[in-house]
Amino acid sequence: MSATTTSDRKLKAQCCIAGGGPAGMMLGFLLARAGVEVVVLEKHADFLRDFRGDTIHPSTLEVMYELGLLEDFLKRPHQELDHIDAQFGDHRVTIGDFTHLPTQCKFIALMPQWDFLNFLVEHAKRYPGFRVEMQAEVTKLTETDGRVTGVEAKTPKGVLRLEADLTVGADGRSSTVREHAGMKVIDLGAAMDVFWMRISKGADDPGQTLGRVDPGSILVMLDRGDYWQCAFVIPKGTADDVREKGLAAFRERIVELAPHLRDRVDELKSWEDIKLLTVKVDRLKRWDRPGLLCIGDAAHAMSPIGGVGINLAIQDAIAAANILATPLRRGTVTQEDLKTVQKRREFPTRVIQRVQIFIQNNGILNVLGSKGGPMELPLPFRLLGEFPWLRRIPARLVGMGPRPEHVETPDLAAEKRADSGV
Secondary structure (H helix, E strand, O other), X not given: OOEOOXXXXXXXXXXXXXXXXXXXXXXXXXXXXXXXXXXXXXXXXXXXXXXXXXXXXXXXXXHHHHOOOHHHHOOOOOEEEOEEEEEEOOEEEEEEEHHHOOOOOOOEEEOOHHHHHHHHHHHHOOOOOEXXXXXXXXXXXXXXXXXXXXXXXXXXXXXXXXXXXXXXXXXXXXXXXXXXXXXXXXXXXXXXXXXXXXXXXXXXXXXXXXXXXXXXXXXXXXXXXXXXXXXXXXXXXXXXXXHHOOHHHHHHHHXXXXXXXXXXXXXXXXXXXXXXXXXXXXXXXXXXXXXXXXXXXXXXXXXXXXXXXXXXXXXXXHHHHHHHHHHHHHOOOOHHHHHHHHHHHHHHHHXXXXXXXXXXXXXXXXXXXXXXXXXXXXXXXXXXXXXXXXHHHHHHHHHOOOOOOOOOOOOHHHHHHHHHOO
């Protein structure tokens, strides 16, 4: 890997990854660990942004175990959630029980995403083939004879031109890479948006209840130790209508769902304290072009239902590393190799998206469209209450997903140390 010191810099690597989120950083780490020269480009100066996916599911924790990093990882501040409860009016029901999963960690870890990403970067930097460029925003794909050969990125030091055997778009649901590549997006439709906010946690607050559902309203609360990270679900495109009714009315809707927050809801002092997540559910028809592959949200934007997006993206990264590490190291990556990644990961993507769309259209929209009256417990949730063993099914789907991936790439640096007797 080489660099120049002029204001317009040039780099060359075997793999360029656009986007330093969970998919990009995990892929960069695994490839560098397997002996591939890789550069990750992240457009922001750091990872400190609120209201990103902060749920680390058992499938991801299992990967940490396989990498020998689990013990160190769990030393980071986090909360552990071994079951998921929901409150429907006056009815409380457990809808997912993770304690029976065939994994090392039978819980979801709630950890700020910046801590997770910093952890991956710290460990990836131990490998000489890994490099991360912060404040490097991809602005252009470079091509030769129809093949993507790298990118140009805007940085504080000038233009960075990065040449690579393979460019990976891992830059999220509004991917610049897939836009510049002209890749066809299939929009599956999202009928809801979400207001995200944080409200401090009181010593006497009730225990974790993930969802609170009343006629016309849904509130999701994640226990973040000293505060609640809250998601208020609204019908798609109604954010301006909610704002027009005023902040006081919005606060009151929060209190109706979670009365124990009444003495703290005034912490929401303005609409600046409430961020809008515009929900998308889509996927690329084709994830690759010559010299280019998209993974994670760049390949398939997920609904926040189940909080599975970050973990599905990480599963993409593991599969991509398993399939591509050896040909990348040898300089022999083919179009068929890239297609194999999509073949491997498209099935679980389709399954999860179908489940999310079903829940959205047959559950969430019905609740948001209801006008009042007593909240009846839907039949599926009544069954979960009557037959506890059924709670293992949603836990398996959320916690592990269809076709969980396992690390198959070697740690070449460790193997070299072992061979040399160090």
